[in-house]
Amino acid sequence: MTIRALKQISTGRNGVGAFVLQCKKMDFHYCDWAGSSRGMNGFIKSLLPKFVGSHPQVEFSVSPRPSKHPVIIAQYINGREKAICVRNMEPYEILKKAELLRDASGEQLRKVTKPVQSINESVRGVWSPYHGNGMQV
C-alpha cells in the first residue's frame, strides 16, 4: 500500500458548465401615501410586469411599507442581501437600480486590481531562479 488517497472536494465555477443567476429574490416595497414613492408606484404599474416576466429565475414580491421610503431588497444565493432606497426616483431610474441588483453577485463590493482572477494554475509556470542559463552581469 504505497499510494494513499487524500480527501478533496470539487469547487464550483459558476458559468463554466451552467450559469445560475445569483439573485434569487427581489422585494419591492412602496407606500401609497408618501410622495417619495410616486416613482416606485409608477414603476410597479408600468415597468414591473415586464421585468418580472423576463426573469422567471427570480422570486418577486411586492408589498406596502407605509410611511417609509420605497426600497428594493435583493437576496442572493450566497446568503447576503442588498437593499437600495429608491426615494424620489423616476420609474426608469428604478428599473436601472433593479437591473443593478439583478446582475450583482451578492458579494461585497471590492476593488479589482488584477485583470484576471483564476483558480487554474498558470500556463507558463512560476519563474524559477534555478533554471535556464542565467545572465552574466
Added chain:
Amino acid sequence: MKRLRLDRWTGQALVARSGACSASTPRAALRSAAVPRCAAVRSQSTSAVLQIPKDDEYYDGTDHTRFPPLERLPPRATSLPSPPPERALKSAKLAALRARLSLPDKLPLQTLARALVDASADDNPLFNNTNLAFVGQSLINYHVAEWLMCRYPRLPMDILYAAMKGYAGPASLHQVARSWGIEHAAAPGGEVDPGLLQFSMHKPGNAILGFGTRRAEADGMKKYKWRHSLSNRVIFDDDFGQVVADAAEQEKPQLLRRADTEYGNEYTRALAEAAYSTCARAVVGAIYAHTGREPVKAFVRAHVLSRTLDLSRLFAFAKATKELSLLCAREDFDPPTARLLSETGRASRTPVFVVGIFSGADKLGEAAGPSLEHARSKAAMNALKSWYLYSPGEHVRVPSDVLVEDARPWEPAYIDMGEIIGR
C-alpha cells in the same frame, strides 16, 4: 434602538405554550411566561385560572383576523408531514428554482417539489424523494465514473474512489444544491412552502440511497481496524469504496438533545449535508424520469463534472522511489537515476536543491527541495503523478456517447495494466 429579533431567540421562549395568556404584544407574552408555574401552587389565588384548550389543534397565538394567512391552506394541511402536491403549482420559490436551473417545462413542479422532501421529513416513499434520489445517485455516479475512467485511464483504484467522492460525494453535492439557491425550512410540515427543502433536524431518514452491502463484520472493522483489500471494497462497499454504515449507529444522543437549543452542531450539519445531497440527486432523478437520458447527461456535465478538482492533490505516496523503479522495470525503461540539476546555498540555513529523475536520457520528473533526499523523493512523486495522470485528451469519448442516434461506433478506450504496486 435596535429591534428585538424574536426569531433569533433560543427555542424555549418561543415554543407556543398551550393556553398561553392572551397578551397584547409578543413581548408581554414572553414576560408573563412564568405565571402558569406559580398558578399551580397558589390554589387560593383569586386570579383567573388559565384555560387549557382541550382540542389538539396547534395554535401559535396569532390573531388571524388582524393578520390573515398569506395563502389559504387546504384543510388539514398542518397535520400532513409534507406539503400536498397541489400546492406546488402556487409556490413562487419552486417556479423560480425550475427556471434558475433551466429545467424544461416537461418536468412538472409537483415532481420538483417532491425532490425537496427528504425521507426524514416524510416517511411515505410516495411523497418523499427517496426513489428519485436513488435513480439520480446511480446516474450521477455512472457519468462521473465513466468520464474519469476514460479521461484518466491510469488512475489507481484508491484515487479513483477519492476522485469520485470529490465530484459526486455527499459533500460536493451539498455544495451543488446550495449553489442552486435551495433553502431549507426550519421544520418540515404540510404548511411550509413547497419550494423549501424539508428535512428533520432530529432524525436521519431511513432511505436506502445506493448500492452496497451492510457487512456482517462492519463493527469489528470499525473497532479493530480490520484490513479489507481493495478488491473486497469494490465488491461489498458503496460507490465511493466506503463501508456501508447503519444510519442508527451514527446517532449521537448528546448532540441530538442539544440540536434544538444550539444554532447548529456537528450532528445537525451532517443531517443537513445528507438532505441537501439527497435533494441534488433527486433533482437529477426527476430530470431523468421526465425528460430522459440525454438531458440528464448534459445536466450532470454542467453541474457536477464542470466543477474543478485537482486530481494531482489526491495522491499521498509512501515509497515513491521504490514504486518508480518498479514502474521502470515493468515498462522496460532504463532504471531511474536521480541527478542534481542545480543547487544553491549548500552550507547555508536554507539550501535549495533541484533534482531530476532520469531514465536513460529521458527526464521523468523534477523537483526542488531543501535537502537532497527530500528533493529526490519529491521528484519521484512528480514522475509517478505524471504517469498516473496520463490523459488521452480533454474531450474523450465516453461509452454513453454511443447511445445517441447516428453516433460513430465505439472505439475501444485505453485500458491500463493497473497499479504498479497493488496491495
